[in-house]
Amino acid sequence: MDQVKKVTTPLTKEKIAHLKAGDSVLLTGVIYTGRDAAHKNLVNALKEGKELPVDLKDQIIYYVGPTPAKPGQVIGSCGPTTSGRMDAYAPALIGLGLRGMIGKGPRNEKVIAAMKEHGAVYFAAIGGAGALIARSVKKAEIVAYPELGPEAIYRLEVEDFPCIVAIDSEGNNLYESY
Amino acid sequence: MRNIPVQVIIQTVKNLCIEAACNLPEDVEELIKANQAREESRFGKYIFEQMIENIRLAREENQAMCQDTGIAVVYLEVGQDVHITGGSLVDAVNEGVRQGYTQGYLRKSVVIDPVFNRKNTGDNTPAVIHTEIVPGDKLKIMVVPKGAGSENMGALKMLKPSDGLDGVKDFILKTVREAGGNPCPPVIVGVGIGGTMEKATLLAKKALTRKAGTPHPDEKYAALEKELLEKINEMGIGPQGLGGKITALAVHIETYPTHIATLPVTVNLNCHASRHREAIL
Numbered sequence: 114m115d116q117v118k119k120v121t122t123p124l125t126k127e128k129i130a131h132l133k134a135g136d137s138v139l140l141t142g143v144i145y146t147g148r149d150a151a152h153k154n155l156v157n158a159l160k161e162g163k164e165l166p167v168d169l170k171d172q173i174i175y176y177v178g179p180t181p182a183k184p185g186q187v188i189g190s191c192g193p194t195t196s197g198r199m200d201a202y203a204p205a206l207i208g209l210g211l212r213g214m215i216g217k218g219p220r221n222e223k224v225i226a227a228m229k230e231h232g233a234v235y236f237a238a239i240g241g242a243g244a245l246i247a248r249s250v251k252k253a254e255i256v257a258y259p260e261l262g263p264e265a266i267y268r269l270e271v272e273d274f275p276c277i278v279a280i281d282s283e284g285n286n287l288y289e290s291y
Numbered sequence: 292m293r294n295i296p297v298q299v300i301i302q303t304v305k306n307l308c309i310e311a312a313c314n315l316p317e318d319v320e321e322l323i324k325a326n327q328a329r330e331e332s333r334f335g336k337y338i339f340e341q342m343i344e345n346i347r348l349a350r351e352e353n354q355a356m357c358q359d360t361g362i363a364v365v366y367l368e369v370g371q372d373v374h375i376t377g378g379s380l381v382d383a384v385n386e387g388v389r390q391g392y393t394q395g396y397l398r399k400s401v402v403i404d405p406v407f408n409r410k411n412t413g414d415n416t417p418a419v420i421h422t423e424i425v426p427g428d429k430l431k432i433m434v435v436p437k438g439a440g441s442e443n444m445g446a447l448k449m450l451k452p453s454d455g456l457d458g459v460k461d462f463i464l465k466t467v468r469e470a471g472g473n474p475c476p477p478v479i480v481g482v483g484i485g486g487t488m489e490k491a492t493l494l495a496k497k498a499l500t501r502k503a504g505t506p507h508p509d510e511k512y513a514a515l516e517k518e519l520l521e522k523i524n525e526m527g528i529g530p531q532g533l534g535g536k537i538t539a540l541a542v543h544i545e546t547y548p549t550h551i552a553t554l555p556v557t558v559n560l561n562c563h564a565s566r567h568r569e570a571i572l
Binding site: 182 | 334337338341344345348349352354355356357358359360396397398399400439440443471472473475534562563
């Protein structure tokens, strides 16, 4: 693909202001994983006034539940899961300063409104390309909820992780084209 | 009677689970490659390239092509002259799934109870097992790992007979349109028409495992499959829902006689990772 933008994490409002829907991006740096059960735990902790196990300010959450790593591997297959299931939880985390999300498929209006209000970007990775995406993960460690197995929160160090800006911080949305 | 020991069944199911997760059927891969050249959108072309590279890598490295290695759907065709020895057939299938998902480093994605206890069972059991008794002395086993991303976007509708062909078409197209980018398009659209609620649904799921892109033997249904595929690919959803020509790779319809008062239709979608492997013992 032409004109790939290289982006390093953590993100900032300034960095994401340059990211527009339709941009191809290679991400490098730290990202955190989280999907259904981890999101439920995070938002429940917020409601109970507890401290979150991860400081999400300026961070990216990748919606993924990897396969187990084989001996010698950093991580197993790790493509994105359907983001819509996290829509109920995402606005609360964006309100805390979460700056980016990676997943697949469209988001609802509440998520997009929160992205515009607080400044956040949504990246699409290629669903089903789990073995390929694993190659861009250089380090993986569980940082919260190990009891959730594949749904635990991992801290990943990625290098040139391929994705596409699907919805930018102004609300421009690639999924609206059909 | 022909004896088949459960140990052989366990070993076979284990191998099929790993093979299905890591090695996409050649017919599905060919259909993906055949559609690559027809995609015109910038993202669509890129996504096809990455999908094909991913299929190659997964096969070469014997690694799951997608991290959602599914709930294991297992079809058994048991010859009526087969005698299973040494234990229960269902237990053997589940033991094979347990060993396959553990030893193959596949993801365990099954929870104990759908509502009150969504705790992971830890070994991807139990499988969803469909058993059919057939003539002969063979046992056919097919393992279909089904991911939830595409499974969640399926739908069933009990149409009225007066809804007719137009009602059937509208429901199928509406289901695919509403699924949009969620089920990891390009999808294979499995359709079951007729029978009863559960029969239509089983037909729709079974339709997904037909050799990819081969038409229905009845020319009326073959024409309907073709028409629906064209209409779906005019929607513009495209690979991964990011816009493009190729939203579906194929539409597979299966049918069954039905009651005078009903017209059940089920749509079961499969992502491009239409994984299934079979063995005959």
